[in-house]
Amino acid sequence: MSAANIQPHQEKTPAGDQPEGGATLAEIARAAGVSAPTVSKVLNGRADVAPATRTRVEELLLQHGYRRKRGASQQPRLIDLVFHELESAWAMEVIRGVENVARQDGLSLVLSESAGRLTPGQTWVDGVLARRPVGVILVLSDLTAAQRAQLTSRDIPFVVVDPAGDPGDDVPSVGTTNWQGGLAATRHLIELGHRRIGVIGGPSGMMCSRARIDGYRAALETAGLPVDPRLVREGDFHHEAGYTAGLDLLRLPDPPTAVFTGNDLQALGVFEAAREKGLRIPDDLSVVGFDDLPVSRWVGPPLTTVRQPLTEMAETAARLVIDLGRGRRPATTRVDLATRLVVRSSTAPPRG
Known part of the structure; x- marks a missing residue:
């Protein structure tokens, strides 16, 4: 193991942890009473930070509007796709749509399930912060205000497919009629x-x-x-x-x-x-x-x-999150694709 790995005080602050605006990483560290490498660990979702310290740093990041500088150390090779459940062919259609677009851009998928909860847990958020994907797609799910702030401060965009509730005007979403x-x-x-x-x-x-x-x-x-x-x-x-x-x-x-x-x-x-x-x-x-x-x-x-149109909805969400990851703002934050009645043999006039 290298000296840098066993002596945390030698750890260097990544170049990508310079902000686009607001307080600098060093200023956040001074306000929290910790070192700059400790703030960097929190930004990167590292587990070796005391919970109380992590909470204090997260609050300061939100308070000062910290935003990680786009692209400097991020490796946009992944899309995180999270479902509240992964049990049916419905989910497979969505996975297929995201994969269609991700493959064209040389991206891979990370699949997660929130065990039926409409809001994923903090363990999932920590994993996303550590992976630093190009973006996150949530299906029939949503994020808490604190989770949204965590992703935003790391410059990780997110899109909601078929949102469970009203995601708000500031959250890009893809649904259907x-x-x-x-x-x-x-x-x-x-x-x-x-x-x-x-x-x-x-x-x-x-x-x-x-x-x-x-x-x-x-x-x-x-x-x-x-x-x-x-x-x-x-x-x-x-x-x-x-x-x-x-x-x-x-x-x-x-x-x-x-x-x-x-x-x-x-x-x-x-x-x-x-x-x-x-x-x-x-x-x-x-x-x-x-x-x-x-x-x-x-x-x-x-x-x-x-x-x-599940596959098309997923493809639209994937293109949207990739564009956001490249700094392109969407013309609209809400996309609704059309439904269509398909008449087969399970319906007929009632008897008599």
Whole structure:
């Protein structure tokens, strides 16, 4: 091991830790009562800094608006891609889109999962600071104000795909026309002649889920149909939620003749609930999903669904974060790509 590695006081401050503006690294160090190499360790996500010292330095970096000088020591060879869950074909479509763009720029991906949490933990942030990627893409996730400040001070841009909440005007994001998709799905069922239409949304805390439910309500209200709260269920975007909520709807004294689900996985859960109740799709029950995952074409019967351009959304986010990493500011911070209804064999006019 070299002397520099075993004697921290010999460690040199990287050239890339000079700021673009605000306080210098040395001024931050003096204010915190520590050495400049210690501040550099905090900037680089090093673990060998006492928690109290790290917190004090982070607060001063935020207070003084420290911004690392772009590109001097950064090695932009990676894109960090973080999901709240990595369990389905939905995630694979997003990974494929980011990889398509990253490959063209000679970048590699680092995949992370926040174990179902919509905000990744501090361990993940520390890893990002240590890797110093060209940028971060968060899928159905968000960052705390403190985490945003940490990435900003290191000049690591981030983009949110299908944000769980309102990311704010200052955070670049890529989404889809969820409200329009919910409207189109429900309107399709109304035009087929359905009047009792159930809906199984996703988590109410997710903006995309609320928008799809709002589109469902708007279609009913525009058609002069009542929104029956007994036909509205909240799911979690998994098969099991579609199955459980589907059974619940089909056990009603006056069950729906059609169900719109917030995603394809829940639609497949409704398929199983209908089978268990001895119902045939679409003869006895019409079902519409949302996403248009590859499996939707191969289930029996093939699923009518709203196509969400997942791969294109991911490609757009990747191009955006790469541009930000190169210092190019986007013309707009919010991009919404269009959804499209794909009619297959799981929908038909109701009996009678």
